[in-house]
Amino acid sequence: MHTLLGLLLLPVLATAQERLARVGTGAVERAPIIEEVPLTGTLTSPRVAQVSTSVAGLVEAINVDVGDRVEAGDPLVRLDRELEQLALASARAATRRARAELADTRRRLEEARQLRARQSFPETEVRTLEAQVGMQEAEVERLAAEAQRREARLRRHVLNAPFAGVINRKLTEAGEWVEPGTAVVELIAVDNLRLDLRVPQRYFPRIDADTRLQVRLDAAPERELAARIGTVVPVNDPSARTFLLRAWLDAPDIPLTPGMSARAVLQLDTGQRGLVVPRDALLRYPDGRVSVWVVEDAGEDGTASVTEHNVETGLAFDGRIEIRSGLEPGLRVVTTGNESLQPDQRVRPVGAD
Incomplete structure (x- = not known):
């Protein structure tokens, strides 16, 4: 009789097991604590003229x-280039004439030197021709330079x-x-647009080229873009108490244009380590209380009970929350399905990380 009753109850027990609340879980772990600083900025062009x-x-x-x-x-x-073209033609003609005159004077100077070598030409005449050659060479250089100037003006x-x-x-x-x-x-x-961000001056000592920066364009808010810090301009804006942070985006498949607005998150290492849990594990109540559900008493049948722990939170970053008190490392917390849990309720953890 008891055996028959047990057989009859098996489907009921199996159905009850299947109806247990299914919850996702995450670990309470120790990790570096990051401070996130939200910023707004604008894409600017490297060259505007x-x-x-x-x-x-x-x-x-x-x-x-x-x-x-x-x-x-x-x-x-x-x-309109007509007058400049005429002026250039005139300058080139003057240069050609001066070169022809220089060539003639050089020829006469050479003949005079030959005659002077035979003592049949005055020395003073040779010196006069040498002076003329020098002056004409200078005139050719001047006219050639004038022609080049006219060419440059014409190009302009x-x-x-x-x-x-x-x-x-x-x-x-x-x-x-x-x-x-x-x-x-x-x-x-x-091309090569940069993102200009204004950062409160108190963060200046904590920023370097390795500081992480997460960016989302208002034109494509669903995409988180990779960005690298290129320049930190240490000159403060005295009215706003900020300094300029300039970053470059890696978004080859998104059309970018100067003037686009963006939202960024600057991730600063605090130099500290602490306990963190996934952001979804937290429940916030109207009275200001914050709690998480902790998975305990896991059974061999794949079920476990849950208890609620009040916690004190710290910084939020990368989808996680710093827990300053209320939890110990190594525990597992409920991250999905935690909205309607009751103390000591049996649940079926699924998708544990």
């Missing part, structure tokens, strides 16, 4: 428009992109007269 002319002239053509991407050396603006009538980037603004139009130094377009480099 209002490209200007170095000569005066009439704008003949603008080859770009706002939003156009250009490479270094691409022509942006062309000024075509304004080329000093670096690769995107046209952000057009500041002139065809038909306008521009003076030297007049900005005609604004060019922004869009």
Whole structure:
């Protein structure tokens, strides 16, 4: 009779076991304590230039428009060149004439030296011709330099992109007269963008090139991007009590543009070690109490009981929370399914790490 009753109760017991609350667990472990500092920043370009002319002239053509991407050396603006071309042609002609005159004087000087060697030509005439050669050589150099200057001015009538980037603004139009130094377009480099962050000055001594930085762009908040600190500018902003931290992102598959906003977390090593648990293990109550459920009395059937422990928390980082009191290392805490647990309730831990 008892055997038959036991057989009848087996399915009921099995069903009860299956209905036990399934909970995920995590370890209470000792680890380095990290302080996380939330920051906001902006992607900035390494090069921004209002490209200007170095000569005066009439704008003949603008080859770009706002939003156009250009490479270094691409022509942006062309000024009217007719008068400069004529001036260059005149300078080259004057140079050719001076060289011809110099060649003739050198020929006459050579003949005079030969006659002087036979005592049939005055020494003073030879000296005069030598002086003429010297002056004409100087004149050729001056005219050649003038022709080169005209060539350089003519080249400056075509304004080329000093670096690769995107046209952000057009500041002139065809038909306008521009003076030297007049900005005609604004060019922004869009490669090798850097993230500029303002950091409270009290953290300055604790930051170096190895400090970890986690970044999420507002344009792609689901992605956590790798970043490396490149520059720490030690000049404070006295009004905000901050200094500039500049970092470079590794995001080859995300289109980046200057002006994008970002949120970052600076992870600073405190130099201390302490107990940590997964963030999901914590339960916070309206009265300010914080607790975790601890797995105890694990049985051979894969079940265990749980007890609630009040804890004092510290810093939060990397999905974990520092526990300053209330737990011991080596315990296991409930991380999922802990919202409705009761003291001494039997549970079935699953997916333990």
